[in-house]
Amino acid sequence: MREVHEITDSPVQKKTTLYIQLADEMAQAILSGVLRVGEKMPSIRKLSGQRQLSLSTVMEAYRELEDRGLIEARPQSGFYVRQKRNLATPELTAPPKNPSHVFIDPLLTPAALWRINKEISVDFGMAILSPKLFPNQQMQRMLSQVSRQYPDLISDYGESQGDIELRRQISRRSLLWGGQVEADEIIITQGGIEALNLCLRAVTKPGDVVAIESPAYFGLLQILESFKLKALEIPTHPKTGISVEALEFATRNGEVKACVLLPNFSNPLGSLMPDENKQRVVKLLDERNIPLIEDDIYGEFCYQGDRPKPAKVYDKTGNVMLISSFTKIAAPGFRVGWVVAGKWHKQIEQLKFINTYSTPVLLQRTIAKFLETGGYDHHLRRLRKSCAEQVSYAVDAIQRYFPADTRLNVPQGGYVLWVELNSAIDTITLLQDALAEGISFTPGSLFSPSHSYRNCLRVCCVEAWTTKHEKAIERLGQLARMQLPQLALQT
Amino acid sequence: MREVHEITDSPVQKKTTLYIQLADEMAQAILSGVLRVGEKMPSIRKLSGQRQLSLSTVMEAYRELEDRGLIEARPQSGFYVRQKRNLATPELTAPPKNPSHVFIDPLLTPAALWRINKEISVDFGMAILSPKLFPNQQMQRMLSQVSRQYPDLISDYGESQGDIELRRQISRRSLLWGGQVEADEIIITQGGIEALNLCLRAVTKPGDVVAIESPAYFGLLQILESFKLKALEIPTHPKTGISVEALEFATRNGEVKACVLLPNFSNPLGSLMPDENKQRVVKLLDERNIPLIEDDIYGEFCYQGDRPKPAKVYDKTGNVMLISSFTKIAAPGFRVGWVVAGKWHKQIEQLKFINTYSTPVLLQRTIAKFLETGGYDHHLRRLRKSCAEQVSYAVDAIQRYFPADTRLNVPQGGYVLWVELNSAIDTITLLQDALAEGISFTPGSLFSPSHSYRNCLRVCCVEAWTTKHEKAIERLGQLARMQLPQLALQT
Numbered sequence: 001m002r003e004v005h006e007i008t009d010s011p012v013q014k015k016t017t018l019y020i021q022l023a024d025e026m027a028q029a030i031l032s033g034v035l036r037v038g039e040k041m042p043s044i045r046k047l048s049g050q051r052q053l054s055l056s057t058v059m060e061a062y063r064e065l066e067d068r069g070l071i072e073a074r075p076q077s078g079f080y081v082r083q084k085r086n087l088a089t090p091e092l093t094a095p096p097k098n099p100s101h102v103f104i105d106p107l108l109t110p111a112a113l114w115r116i117n118k119e120i121s122v123d124f125g126m127a128i129l130s131p132k133l134f135p136n137q138q139m140q141r142m143l144s145q146v147s148r149q150y151p152d153l154i155s156d157y158g159e160s161q162g163d164i165e166l167r168r169q170i171s172r173r174s175l176l177w178g179g180q181v182e183a184d185e186i187i188i189t190q191g192g193i194e195a196l197n198l199c200l201r202a203v204t205k206p207g208d209v210v211a212i213e214s215p216a217y218f219g220l221l222q223i224l225e226s227f228k229l230k231a232l233e234i235p236t237h238p239k240t241g242i243s244v245e246a247l248e249f250a251t252r253n254g255e256v257k258a259c260v261l262l263p264n265f266s267n268p269l270g271s272l273m274p275d276e277n278k279q280r281v282v283k284l285l286d287e288r289n290i291p292l293i294e295d296d297i298y299g300e301f302c303y304q305g306d307r308p309k310p311a312k313v314y315d316k317t318g319n320v321m322l323i324s325s326f327t328k329i330a331a332p333g334f335r336v337g338w339v340v341a342g343k344w345h346k347q348i349e350q351l352k353f354i355n356t357y358s359t360p361v362l363l364q365r366t367i368a369k370f371l372e373t374g375g376y377d378h379h380l381r382r383l384r385k386s387c388a389e390q391v392s393y394a395v396d397a398i399q400r401y402f403p404a405d406t407r408l409n410v411p412q413g414g415y416v417l418w419v420e421l422n423s424a425i426d427t428i429t430l431l432q433d434a435l436a437e438g439i440s441f442t443p444g445s446l447f448s449p450s451h452s453y454r455n456c457l458r459v460c461c462v463e464a465w466t467t468k469h470e471k472a473i474e475r476l477g478q479l480a481r482m483q484l485p486q487l488a489l490q491t
Numbered sequence: 492m493r494e495v496h497e498i499t500d501s502p503v504q505k506k507t508t509l510y511i512q513l514a515d516e517m518a519q520a521i522l523s524g525v526l527r528v529g530e531k532m533p534s535i536r537k538l539s540g541q542r543q544l545s546l547s548t549v550m551e552a553y554r555e556l557e558d559r560g561l562i563e564a565r566p567q568s569g570f571y572v573r574q575k576r577n578l579a580t581p582e583l584t585a586p587p588k589n590p591s592h593v594f595i596d597p598l599l600t601p602a603a604l605w606r607i608n609k610e611i612s613v614d615f616g617m618a619i620l621s622p623k624l625f626p627n628q629q630m631q632r633m634l635s636q637v638s639r640q641y642p643d644l645i646s647d648y649g650e651s652q653g654d655i656e657l658r659r660q661i662s663r664r665s666l667l668w669g670g671q672v673e674a675d676e677i678i679i680t681q682g683g684i685e686a687l688n689l690c691l692r693a694v695t696k697p698g699d700v701v702a703i704e705s706p707a708y709f710g711l712l713q714i715l716e717s718f719k720l721k722a723l724e725i726p727t728h729p730k731t732g733i734s735v736e737a738l739e740f741a742t743r744n745g746e747v748k749a750c751v752l753l754p755n756f757s758n759p760l761g762s763l764m765p766d767e768n769k770q771r772v773v774k775l776l777d778e779r780n781i782p783l784i785e786d787d788i789y790g791e792f793c794y795q796g797d798r799p800k801p802a803k804v805y806d807k808t809g810n811v812m813l814i815s816s817f818t819k820i821a822a823p824g825f826r827v828g829w830v831v832a833g834k835w836h837k838q839i840e841q842l843k844f845i846n847t848y849s850t851p852v853l854l855q856r857t858i859a860k861f862l863e864t865g866g867y868d869h870h871l872r873r874l875r876k877s878c879a880e881q882v883s884y885a886v887d888a889i890q891r892y893f894p895a896d897t898r899l900n901v902p903q904g905g906y907v908l909w910v911e912l913n914s915a916i917d918t919i920t921l922l923q924d925a926l927a928e929g930i931s932f933t934p935g936s937l938f939s940p941s942h943s944y945r946n947c948l949r950v951c952c953v954e955a956w957t958t959k960h961e962k963a964i965e966r967l968g969q970l971a972r973m974q975l976p977q978l979a980l981q982t
Contacts, residue, residue: 106841111651134646143645143853144635154634155625156824160602190681190847197846201717206697222845226692333647335851350597354713355688356681356847360826362634363851 018053019060023068026061030070030081031396041071041079068470069400085399090407090420092243095214095233095452099255102225102449104218108428113440121438122472123460127267127416129328130463133386135379139331142373143366150365158361160353162188162338166364169371170338177299177306178313179322185340187349188359192297192325195339195348196223198355199293199321200258202347204229208257211250211290213242215418215447215456217267220260220295224449231449232256238409238418241266241273244280251288258291264308265298268418268447268458270411278311286319291344296324300380302413303388318342326367329380334363386464387415393465394473401477403484417459420444425483427457433479439472509544510551514559517552521561521572522887532562532570558958560891560965576890581898581911583734586705586724586943590746593716593940595709599919604931612929613963614951618758618907620819621954624877626870630822633864634857641856649852651844653679653829657855660862661829668790668797669804670813676831678839679850683788683816686830686839688714689846690784690812691749693838695720699748702741702781704733706909706938706947708758711751711786715940722940723747729900729909732757732764735771742779749782755799756789759909759938759949761902769802777810782835787815791871793904794879809833817858820874821867825854877955878906884956885964892968894975908950911935916974918948924970930963 029035042050044058051058062079065071071079106112110125147154161167167183174181189195196219204210206228212220214233224231234250235243241263250256261281263273273281285292296310312322321344325337336359341348352358370376394417395410402408407420421427427443434440444456459473520526532553533541539549553570556562562570597603601616638645652658658674665672680686687710695701697719703711705724715722725741726734732754741747752772754764764772776783787801803813812835816828827850832839843849861867885908886901893899898911912918918934925931935947950964 111844128648129646131643131646136642136645139645140638140642143638147631147634151627151631152622154627154630154822154824155620155622157619157818158824193845194847205719219845222841226842226845228696327648331645333645333649333852335847335849350713351717353602354684354710354717356685356826358826360851360854361824363854 019057019064022051022053022058022061023064026065027068027070030065031392035081037081037083039081040077041081043078064467067467069397069474082400085404087399087402087404087406087408089409090238090418092237093214093235093452095235095448096450099209099230099232100449102221102229102231104221104225104446106222108431108443108446109218110440110442113435117435117440119438120435120440122440122468124439124441124458124472125460126462127460128332128462129383129387129415131332132463133383134331135375138375139366139370142369143362146366146369147362150362153362153365156361158358158364160187160358161349162186162359163361163364163368166336166368166371167338169368173371177309179310179340181340185342185345187339187341187345187352188364189337189339189352190356190359191327191335192295192323192337193219193223194352194356195323195325195337196220196260196293196295198348198351199291199323199339199341199344200224200227200229200260201351202341202344203258203291203293209255211247211256211259213261213266213269213271215268215444215453216260217262218442218446221447221449233448233450233452236266236269236271238269238271240277241269241271242277242281244277244284247281248284251284251290254288256290258293259285260293260295261311262295262298263311264296265301265411265414267298267414268416268442270409270414270416270418272308272412273311275309278309279314282311282314282320286315286317292320294320294322296322297328298414299324300329301384301387301415303384303391304412308413312340315342321348329383330367330370330376331363334367335359336364336367387413387461390461390463390465391415391417394459394461394469397470397473398459398477401474403477403481406480415461417461419457419459420453421455421457421480422484423455425455425480427455429483430457430476430479433482434476437475439476441476510548510555513542513544513549513552514555517556518559518561521556522883526572528572528574530572531568532572534569555958559961560888573891576895578890578893578895578897578899580900581729581909583728584705584726584943586726586939587941590700590721590723591940593712593720593722595712595716595937597713599922599934599937600709601931601933604926608926608931610929611926611931613931613959615930615932615949615963616951617953618951619823619953620874620878620906622823623954624874625822626866629866630857630861633860634853637857637860638853641853644853644856647852649849649855651678651849652840653677653850654852654855654859657827657859657862658829660859664862668800670801670831672831676833676836678830678832678836678843679855680828680830680843681847681850682818682826683786683814683828684710684714685843685847686814686816686828687711687751687784687786689839689842690782690814690830690832690835691715691718691720691751692842693832693835694749694782694784700746702738702747702750704752704757704760704762706759706935706944707751708753709933709937712938712940724939724941724943727757727760727762729760729762731768732760732762733768733772735768735775738772739775742775742781745779747781749784750776751784751786752802753786753789754802755787756792756902756905758789758905759907759933761900761905761907761909763799763903764802766800769800770805773802773805773811777806777808783811785811785813787813788819789905790815791820792875792878792906794875794882795903799904803831806833812839820871821858821861822854825858826850827855827858878904878952881952881954881956882906882908885950885952885960888961888964889950889968892965894968894972897971906952908952910948910950911944912946912948912971913975914946916946916971918945920974921948921967921970924973925967928966930966932967
């Protein structure tokens, strides 16, 4: 098993054998383009001599690269860098034009699949990053330090708005994305998910229509369902996010009472709204008095350059409620999120008070310390790099093994991939077949209240890529092909 | 300042001077009845000789006892044990017979009063026990130990149902109150308050009528308000809790969709339902298919003997959802509560998932450790004793200083007192007067959707009783009298 990037030094990693080291190096050369598609690999004998490695070690390394789908053996000729296909990008989605009540089958959610199927060995379903990607030791020391320094925090209910130290740190960092949010404008929540609950509780009542991206994160759909809200799915582009034109049309008649968007690296599409679109949407919704709930939970997960701006940056009237969290970034187990609720600040603070009273102060203070001491930025850089790599491996594998008419969006951030298969393929059937072989993912229909996207799936890339992931994607490709009678013969 | 019982050994306590020691000893003799009401105290000269203390030390001790209202000087005669009045107990409440929408003025809640009035020096408003009553150092060591042993819990989302270790401990302890709850029946929540939200979300929809005790905890009323539920206040007796007869009548026509009760040491009344009544209510609501949400958050706070049974013990069909929490008992800052949801187990687990996903596992595991190692029982005994003492001092002071027609329920557990003043007195006015002098409490109308109980107040006894508390109660008594013109002349 190959671990690409781990923060913790596990004994397994230390024992990495020579052939894996060599395979990694060659893989890097292929993925970076030093060795090009179709090019012949160095002969085993030559490489063995150059590197002073045994023939069998080099042979093992080549077998490993073959397993990873990066090279192929040609009889009587040697090994060649394998052809990589570029799959097309999915088009603007076309959901139904009418709002619908939401029913999400809880048995199809990744957590339920885990509970029911004990034998899942490769899980592309859970959008939960591997514990190995987090600085647990460092955080543990900080937690101990903070709890020794402030033991009274253990018996402190804290304030519903949240710890002032953490709010100050969030405020300070908001300058980095042009937010200039004051500490007093921030309310700390139990992860981003509580914030989403509170925002919807503040601005909607049962039966109201909420405009959302399509496809949309099933967690959001489940919250809408539990509040008996109707969802209006808006066409969304995998590259540029929600269609501003469609949203403009949909919000014309006063039916829509709120709008929930993930402008930066939306889940599951991976879309990133251009700043201009963000600006237009903020203005449009403000003019029409429709609150915008902006979930920026993936905003920090850009692969390159500065993180994209939240739409909140363009909010002049307090009509945007910006949600974010440290759950996906720093300490998933701490469940510390936050919201800047603009006009609804007082209501959200009151709702936080009656929903969970407060978020454990000790954990808030520890995150504040982590932000303050600079360990955060270092960790964030590593985390972004890991996600970029994991996603890049998955993209390569899908391009290699999935049917040629598959469509795939290659995102610029986040760690989820949206895959659109031939319209004849049913991904719930595919899921059943995959589960029987220990592979899990989330079927597309779970991301739509109208149960569209039956031929789509979400693939989460949450841990270091290994041969087992490569093989799982290969197998998913085969299983997908089997649903296409004419193609099945070819596999 | 006198600290009656502290768990932590503060330097202040160690420096307790001789006169305070003597005063404490004499106070004990008075409160236990060794020195009876009306009896003459030993002369200062005699006591000084017996104890080999200076005359001035004994004099200081007697002044202290005078300050505490326990003795009084009679001119030319010496000191006498002061007459203690026994105030009457309030009667069965008589709220309006129709359900009403709920509006609770958030500005009157203790937390809001704190924010607005920075000068509160004696707070009887917050039902939050003093941090000094909790084993913070011990918990801090356990937290550090657990986080070192399981650093991966920091990056662990955990399961929505909660940590199995903690659920096992809760299950084990349920045998003590005859519950025999299995670990699998328990769901861990973000304090008792989240559990209450989830239970109501599971079994009601906006506009539904929920039957509650009257008076009822304003936090519950605020949750009803936010879910747009109507409240039907049921007559409740300060000794025996909700009137089963009234509840039977109120639930006859199918209008009531759920019932929320605090059978053990209800907040704010302090009432304790006899087991027979619990049994009758459970049977009644089951027959009528009305879910019973039982908030047992104060059940552990009995002053003597075994803790009372939750009504859940009599539940044969899963119609009772039992809520409890470690927030008020072990670690307020950890926000760890739980619910046994019976028939609604699956729904509540799902709602927990979408409301906050999970409760921080590290904190759950630490509480589990605390329960397992037995530190919990020791702490609980001390906590019960502290609460009993604090309440007993407050009861004495109210009996001494409040107008003679005041009614007061002396509870057998918990740490809140319900005080009913002459019907001419308005406790919102009283609160304004009190706040001007740095004293806070919660006015009675906050505990009723119909804003009844304008002549009542809740007094929370959350910290070691000191002269400052004694003086604050004395002052509240004076301020109350001032609202009675004919009596004001006598003060």
